[in-house]
Amino acid sequence: MAPEVAAGALELLPTRLRKRVDGAAAKAAGRPVEPFPDGVLVRVTEETTVTLRLTAGIVATEADAVCDCLLAPACLHRAAVLSLAPLAMEPVGGRSGDRSGDPDEKQRPTEESVATEPGATGHGAAGHGAAEPGGAVTGAEPDARVTVALRGLRDAVTAVLVAGVTGTGAVQRAELLHAAHSARLAGLPRPAAAAVRIARRLDEARTGDPAFRLAALSGELAGLLDLVRRPAEALAPARRGYRQSGPLRLYGLFTEPVVTASGYAGATTYALAPDGTLRTVSDIAPGGPGRALQASGTPVPGGCALALRELGDGAGAILTSPAVSADGRIGGGGQVRSVRAAGAGWQDPPLADRWERPPAEQLAAALAWAAEPADTRAVGGDLLFLAGTVTATGFAVTGGPTLRLSAPDERPELPWAENVALLMARPGLALRLIARVLPDRPDRVHALAARWTGHDGEPVRADLGLRRLNRSHIPPVGPPVREAGATDTAGSPTPVSPPEPSSPSSPSSPPALPVELDLLRRTVERAVAGGRAVTAAAADGELPRRLRAVGLTTGARLAEALTEAAADRRHDALGRLLPADPEGFALAWLAAAVYSGAAAESLLLAAWKPAVISSEVN
Structure with missing residues (x-):
């Protein structure tokens, strides 16, 4: 269903009926649904039916939803049925390879909240960009219409935050849409797409969808509240323009399956150009995990018989006249031609240079990349190229900390979780790894691809989200012990002696954020779950005291400000209760959310450096 259809249905209802929408929707949820050639028919009662006509699989206009009762269209039956329908995520100018809306991904105000939805496969038109809806121009001064729209978004998101997930019903969701x-x-x-994603996550929470993540919703809310206060960035284009490029030589790195919460799936192959920049070739379209596995076999655009999976597994390609976006995504088109070429191993140039950079520098660059506007980021800026050894406590990074490896997606259809567990069960195994950082989890990274030495001494290279491994692929112990500074055939450093388990207090233990900072993050998420009332009821002075005790004085002040804003119910001179200030509560919550994310990133950088971790992040 188009978002504006759901919003319009509740807009037509009189005030007395709006209060009853949630109850009516609960009753309509179990009513029979009968398909017919152009849509579906919902029998709300024995005498009343609501007909939904579908265009390209969605209810596209308000005229496509018809109730046969006398009060239609301003009736409770129609509004209840439409409030139950899933939202259609519009492809807001996204292109192949876009990754957005994943509840398991890292959620920060500068990242997921302003990402756009993938809208086409990598083999459609070449795509030289498109005019922005409404004629928006980056950096333009906002006119009255833009100002009113941003104010409406801010008010709608504030209402959701004040009510919390548990108190948000169909009315708040319709106002947001x-x-x-x-x-x-x-x-x-961009802000419109973020608002629709928030509405979709609220719907997931209402229906008990296992895909719902409170942290993801918190990140979306913080991102949109931050974005609507910066009109210049809110006006930035969502569509990435593609331009014809000259001949392009690619060395495949790895292929990653993509499954988003908004119903898109596919595969993205990362490759390196001779100048050291990363490029991606993708095939992403509506679908589920099965499509992600299938899309990895899609040929590289241009006619050569080379699948995306093969390119990512070490092959190479030469493309002539490809359509390339400014951020590095490669599209298709009628002019592009491609031929297979020699690839390179991870231990060979030009790929080997990616593992030469110190891990702390890579992390700093990844965090700086995440802070950039979404439409200016180069692809692959969040990737980490790590070498190290599996130990009893995790993955000991050469020149960095010991980390735990986790799967970006634990769906059973994808082999990620099984593969990561298999690798971590082999202490002493030397690995080269491509991973993605988790700013709020300093003790772990998402493992995307790995390379090690197999039983026969030959290198094994695997895309962990696509290739299902078994014990025969991984030796039970690491390579033979050698002298210090030696490397194995995978190009990874070999330990001087077999690794020994380390105590939790040893330097090789995975880094961890202060417990107090985690408590602040939970307070922020609790406000999203329960709203203003729960925040006020659960507040005490213990958290600010603990934050000050570990040197997080700014966090202590923000925690106190959030508590005061939630409990602020002042009286006038006559003793009458003054109206609450929802915007003040939203601003206090946003400040605490942004601080907790920034403090976590600061401590994360410190944890990856050889020096002793400092707790001063103010």
Whole structure:
């Protein structure tokens, strides 16, 4: 269902009926649904039916939802049925290879909240960009329509935050969708898409969908609240322009399956150009995990018989006249031609240079990349290229900390979780790894691809999200012990002696954030779950005291400000209760959310450096 249809249905209802929408929706949820050639028919009662006509699989306009009762269209039956329908995620100018809306991904105000949805496979038109909806221009001064739309988004998101997930019903969700529709008409595709994603996550929470993640919703809310206060960034284009490029030589690195919460799936292959920049070739379209595995076999655009999976597994390709976006995504088109070429191993140039950079520098670059506007980031800026050895406590990074490896996606259809567990069960195994950082989890990274020496001494290279491994692929122990400074055939340093388990207090233990900072993060998420009332009821002075005790004085002040904003119910001179200040609560919450994320990143950088970790992040 199009977001504006759901918003319009509740807009037509009188005030007395709006209060009853949630109850009516609960009753309608179990009513029979009968398909017919152009859509579906929902029998709300024995005498009343709601007909939904589908266009390309969605209810596209308000006229496509019809109730046969006398009060239609301003009736409770129609509004209840439409409030139950899943939202259609619009492809807001996204291109192949876009990764957004994943509840398991890292969620920060500068990242997922402003990402756009993937809208086409990598083999469609060459795509030289498109005009922005509403004629928005980056950096333009906002006009009255834009100002009103941003204000509407801010009010709608604030209402959701004040009510919390448990208190948000169909009315708040409809107001959010209405604000998103107004923002899209005003030429604000990025904040509009973020608002629709928030509405979708609220719907996941309402239905008990296992894909719902409170941290993801918290990140979306913080991102949108931050974005609507910066009109210049809110006006930034969502569509990435593609331009014809000259001949392009690619060395395949790895292939990653992509499955988003918004219903898109596919595969993205990362490759390196001779100048050292990363490029991606993708095939992403509506679908589930099965499509992600299938898309890895899609040929590279241009006609050569080389699948994305083969390119990522060490092959190479030469493309002529490819369509390339400014951030490094490669599209298709009728002019592009491609031929297979020799690839390179991870231990060979030009790929080997990626593992020469110190881990702390890579982490700093990845965090700086995440802080950039979404439309200016180069692809692959969040990747880490690590070498090290599996130990009893985790993955000991050469020149860095010991980390735990985790799977980006634990769906049973994808082999990620099994493969990571298999690698971590082989202490002494030397690995080269491509991973993605988790800013809020300093003790772990998402493992994407790995390379090691097999039983026969030959290198083994695996895309952990695509290739299902077994014990025969991994030797039970690491390579033979050699002298200090020696490397194995995978190009990874070999330990001087077999690794020994380390105590939790030893330097080789995985780094951890202060417990107090984690408590602040949980307070931020609790406010999202329960709203203003729960935040006020659960507040005490213990958290600020503990934050000050570990040197997080700014965090202590922000925690106190959040508590005061939640409990602020002042009286006038006559003793009458003054109206609450929802915007003040939203600002206090946003400040605490941004601080907790920034403090976690600062401590994460310190944990990856050889020096002793400092707790001063203010």
